Amino acid sequence: MAQRVESALEAAVARAETPNAPPLLSAAVRHAVFSGGARVRPQLCLAIAQACGDDEPGLSDAAAVAIEFLHCASLAHDDLPCFDDAATRRGRPSVHALYGAPLAVLAGDALIVMAFDTLANAGQTAPLRLPALLSTITRGVGMPAGIVAGQAWESEPSAPVEVYHQAKTGALFVAATMSGAIAAGADPSPWRALGERLGAAYQVADDLADAVLTEADLGKPTGRDEALHRPSLVRDLGLKGAYNRLQSLVGEAVDSIPSCAGARELRELVRMQATRLAPKQLARSAA
Amino acid sequence: MAQRVESALEAAVARAETPNAPPLLSAAVRHAVFSGGARVRPQLCLAIAQACGDDEPGLSDAAAVAIEFLHCASLAHDDLPCFDDAATRRGRPSVHALYGAPLAVLAGDALIVMAFDTLANAGQTAPLRLPALLSTITRGVGMPAGIVAGQAWESEPSAPVEVYHQAKTGALFVAATMSGAIAAGADPSPWRALGERLGAAYQVADDLADAVLTEADLGKPTGRDEALHRPSLVRDLGLKGAYNRLQSLVGEAVDSIPSCAGARELRELVRMQATRLAPKQLARSAA
Numbered sequence: 001m002a003q004r005v006e007s008a009l010e011a012a013v014a015r016a017e018t019p020n021a022p023p024l025l026s027a028a029v030r031h032a033v034f035s036g037g038a039r040v041r042p043q044l045c046l047a048i049a050q051a052c053g054d055d056e057p058g059l060s061d062a063a064a065v066a067i068e069f070l071h072c073a074s075l076a077h078d079d080l081p082c083f084d085d086a087a088t089r090r091g092r093p094s095v096h097a098l099y100g101a102p103l104a105v106l107a108g109d110a111l112i113v114m115a116f117d118t119l120a121n122a123g124q125t126a127p128l129r130l131p132a133l134l135s136t137i138t139r140g141v142g143m144p145a146g147i148v149a150g151q152a153w154e155s156e157p158s159a160p161v162e163v164y165h166q167a168k169t170g171a172l173f174v175a176a177t178m179s180g181a182i183a184a185g186a187d188p189s190p191w192r193a194l195g196e197r198l199g200a201a202y203q204v205a206d207d208l209a210d211a212v213l214t215e216a217d218l219g220k221p222t223g224r225d226e227a228l229h230r231p232s233l234v235r236d237l238g239l240k241g242a243y244n245r246l247q248s249l250v251g252e253a254v255d256s257i258p259s260c261a262g263a264r265e266l267r268e269l270v271r272m273q274a275t276r277l278a279p280k281q282l283a284r285s286a287a
Numbered sequence: 288m289a290q291r292v293e294s295a296l297e298a299a300v301a302r303a304e305t306p307n308a309p310p311l312l313s314a315a316v317r318h319a320v321f322s323g324g325a326r327v328r329p330q331l332c333l334a335i336a337q338a339c340g341d342d343e344p345g346l347s348d349a350a351a352v353a354i355e356f357l358h359c360a361s362l363a364h365d366d367l368p369c370f371d372d373a374a375t376r377r378g379r380p381s382v383h384a385l386y387g388a389p390l391a392v393l394a395g396d397a398l399i400v401m402a403f404d405t406l407a408n409a410g411q412t413a414p415l416r417l418p419a420l421l422s423t424i425t426r427g428v429g430m431p432a433g434i435v436a437g438q439a440w441e442s443e444p445s446a447p448v449e450v451y452h453q454a455k456t457g458a459l460f461v462a463a464t465m466s467g468a469i470a471a472g473a474d475p476s477p478w479r480a481l482g483e484r485l486g487a488a489y490q491v492a493d494d495l496a497d498a499v500l501t502e503a504d505l506g507k508p509t510g511r512d513e514a515l516h517r518p519s520l521v522r523d524l525g526l527k528g529a530y531n532r533l534q535s536l537v538g539e540a541v542d543s544i545p546s547c548a549g550a551r552e553l554r555e556l557v558r559m560q561a562t563r564l565a566p567k568q569l570a571r572s573a574a
Contacts, residue, residue: 020450021431025439029430077396082388099442101369105392106439109364109399113429116403120421127414134407134421142400143316144308152312152393155386163307 005042008061009033009068012118016110028099028107029114032076033069036090036219040273041176042068044198047269048180048191051262059129060183062122066115066137067176073111074147074172076104083151084224091219112141126185133182140175147172154230161231169206170199190258197253198270204246205277207232211239212279243278250274292329295348296320296355299405303397315386315394316401319363320356323377323506327560328463329355331485334556335467335478338549346416347470349409353402353424354463360398361434361459363391370438371511378506399428413472420469427462434459441517448518456493457486477545484540485557491533492564494519498526499566530565537561 013033017026042064049060079086079094080101087097096104116134123130140146150168153159174195178188209218210225211234225232233242253274254267300320304313329351336347366373366381367388374384383391403421410417427433437455440446461482465475496505497512498521512519520529540561541554 016430018431022436022439022443022446024442025430025436073396077392080392082392102442103439105364105367105369106435106442108396109360109435110430110439112396112399113425113433113435116421117425117429120418120425123421124418127418130417131407131411131414134403134410138400138404138407142404143303143312143397144305146400148393148396148400149309149312152309152390152397155311155389155393156309159309 001043001046002039004046004061005039005064005068008065009042012062012065012069012114015121016114016117024099024103025106025110028076028095028103029110031098032072032095032107032111035092037068037072039068040202041071041172043269044173044195044273045176045180045183047262047266048177048194049184051260051266052181052184052186053261054184056126056129056183056185058122059126059133060180062118063133063137063179063183064176065118067140067172067179069111069115069118070137070141070147071172073108073115074141074151076108076111078151080104083154084221084228086221086224088215089220094220129182129185132188133179136178136182136188137175140171140173145171146175154228159231161233161236164231165200165203165233166196169203170196173199173202193256194253194270197249197256201246201249201253201274201277204233204242204249205279207234208239208242208246209279210234211242217279246278250277288330288333289326291333291348292326292351292355295352296329299349299352299356299401302408303401303404311386311390312393312397315363315382315390316397318385319359319382319394319398322379324355324359326355327489328358328459330556331460331482331560332463332467332470334549334553335464335481336471338547338553339468339471339473340548341471343413343416343470343472345409346413346420347467349405350420350424350466350470351463352405354427354459354466356398356402356405357424357428357434358459360395360402361428361438363395363398365438367391370441371508371515373508373511375502376507381507416469416472419475420466423465423469423475424462427458427460432458433462441515446518448520448523451518452487452490452520453483456490457483460486460489480543481540481557484536484543488533488536488540488561488564491520491529491536492566494521495526495529495533496566497521498529504566533565537564 045064045067076095078084080096086094143149145167153164177191177195181188181191210222213222215221254270257263257266332351332354341347363382365371367383373381430436432454440451464478464482468475468478497509500509502508541557544550544553
């Protein structure tokens with residue numbers, strides 16, 4: 001699965017790297033995509049496509065690639081000086097730290113466009129699935145309630161914390177699960193709950209990591225939620241409360257998986273991914 | 288035609304403005320779209336759809352809206368402090384001047400996503416046209432040779448001027464003409480030349496305006512090409528040479544229009560739009 005995601009990402013990036021592309025933009029896009037990401041969302045998308053039969057594997061690959069490109073675009077933009085001003089990401093220089101803010105903006109823009117180009121290209125063999133696939137993915141990214149809206153809540157005087165978290169993290173997980181089903185020709189609605197619960201679990205895990213880990217542990221600046229006065233579940237529930245919330249969300253995610261051919265493997269995968277979520281320090285102290 | 292474009296833009300923006308959208312992001316998106324743009328590209332797109340029969344008007348509207356959203360997104364990003372640092376655009380405050388750089392980045396991102404969401408929504412009634420429509424539009428915007436790549440050439444140590452101009456301006460005009468044809472179910476290839484010539488004409492007109500007009504004339508800072516050492520046809524050919532080039536490009540554009548039901552009206556439209564292109568000062572001195 002991990003190999004399938006990397007191959008699909010590599011092929012999609014290579015399609016845009018013709019000799020007449022600006023070389024630094026190409027390099028910035030490549031850095032944004034291939035910098036040690038865990039590929040949680042595209043693997044989830046493909047796992048659900050497989051659980052639903054995966055009869056158009058090129059379209060499932062495209063959905064997984066689009067989701068990851070959009071995630072990488074959001075990271076390149078979130079790290080900009082006008083937002084988090086993060087010089088590192090996953091222990092490496094952020095896109096703007098290496099290529100400057102202009103190319104970080106443009107690499108993000110290019111990746112958003114490449115996401116839809118990848119879907120258009122793969123959609124030629126199954127055009128009837130394309131409108132729903134596109135709408136599901138745009139909903140996870142754009143206005144009113146996708147990841148762009150989630151980031152925009154940080155520019156508002158105040159933000160409803162549930163709406164903020166659902167948009168900032170949950171929306172793209174929902175897009176990942178539902179688009180996996182659509183790419184395989186299945187009804188996406190039974191897969192919404194899995195995306196919602198996993199998205200919420202990742203947001204709690206992110207807040208926990210920001211609160212308890214050091215920059216050396218995490219490969220990016222930490223303590224940002226407190227420094228930037230961002231809503232955080234650790235602030236609302238305390239460390240222990242947030243940790244318990246994470247565990248119950250993972251349980252709900254596993255329970256939400258609808259019955260299908262690949263349900264057992266999928267439950268295993270979700271449980272396995274989930275064990276990596278909580279900072280080890282907390283898992284030990286809670287044990 | 289102008290009214291049809293405005294109505295379609297209004298409907299597409301309204302679709303994203305649900306009560307749970309972040310209010311400042313909504314306002315920034317609205318400012319980016321409704322700030323006195325000439326709507327040259329979407330009108331061109333619709334004119335060609337009409338010349339080709341316009342049998343799916345909702346899809347033609349969506350193509351025109353997508354092209355204009357992508358154009359507005361590129362302006363919001365180009366005006367950012369890390370690029371042109373322009374406080375004004377069309378005589379009004381730029382998006383970042385009014386809402387700050389974070390919301391200007393996010394409004395641009397949201398508009399890119401909204402462009403594809405608009406196409407997905409309209410494409411439900413004609414999904415077989417969607418893959419080509421999407422690919423044509425992504426080619427005009429992304430990597431390797433769309434407007435994002437055009438902007439990225441300004442971050443390279445040197446840029447081939449033809450490639451730079453074709454990407455920065457020509458590519459979206461080509462997308463406008465070809466997507467108009469595709470939305471109407473016609474072969475897009477005969478419409479490429481019109482987009483290329485008009486795009487080149489607009490780039491020359493833009494270089495001329497930047498060289499000879501004042502900020503008060505143009506509603507945005509001028510003299511930027513020279514200040515930022517950007518390639519400019521005025522620098523290469525002189526004022527008179529650039530003016531002559533503009534006239535011959537418009538003639539070539541008119542001549543390139545393929546024979547079709549609406550060819551005569553379209554030639555009129557292109558000629559009429561073209562008379563507005565050259566700064567009046569130059570038209571007078573050349574007359």
